[in-house]
Amino acid sequence: MEPRRIPLIKILKGRLLKIAELQDTVILELSRRFNFVLHGGLAVWRVYGGKRFSLDIDIYHDNPREVNIPFKSTRVLTASGVLYLRIKDDVEIELEASPMFEEVVEADYWLVDGSSIVVRTLKQEELVREKVRAFLERGKARDLYDIYYLLDLCDPELIREDMRVLSGKLRMPDDFSGLKELILMGVPP
Secondary structure, three states: OOOOOOOHHHHHOOHHHHHHHHHHHHHHHHHHHHHOOEEEHHHHHOOOOOOEOOOOOEEEOOOOHHHHOOOOOOEEEOOOOEEEEEEEEOOEEEEEEEEEOEEEEEEEEEEOOOEEEEEEEEOOHHHHHHHHHHHHHOOOOOHHHHHHHHOOOOOOOHHHHHHHHHHHHHHOOOOOHHHOEEEEOOOOO
């Protein structure tokens, strides 16, 4: 049995609450219109119970060019087919839609009010692989924190090689001091 979750509305305040509510609005709209796969930091936080706030929404979609949502946004489609949307309300979030899929599962996405909807997302081990690649490319503390969080949720045999690669190239993130601002609960590393 999964532990009871505290609704985010009881944890978040001000700008962070508005961002989380806008994320919910966008995810609900996407789920009504498209078959997509949620991944990245938002999946770690809202699906797998991570404690790190995530600002952006990352999805996989068969054809990102078709992703169209009724929000005031700036739209950029790259030559490689990745769509970037900057969505503004009282606050601003970014949505990235990439044209690739990994192995997916269905899981609960926890909304700010404590209810949930079912979304398609990556398995925990795939999220770890994705976060290892991200850390090796950009060296962000948030990626390392997400890997650390997900380790307890993974089958160690399935990520052994990824952890070997990471440990061989591990370094102190440049933005490590800023990580504490993104941790919602518990003591930051």
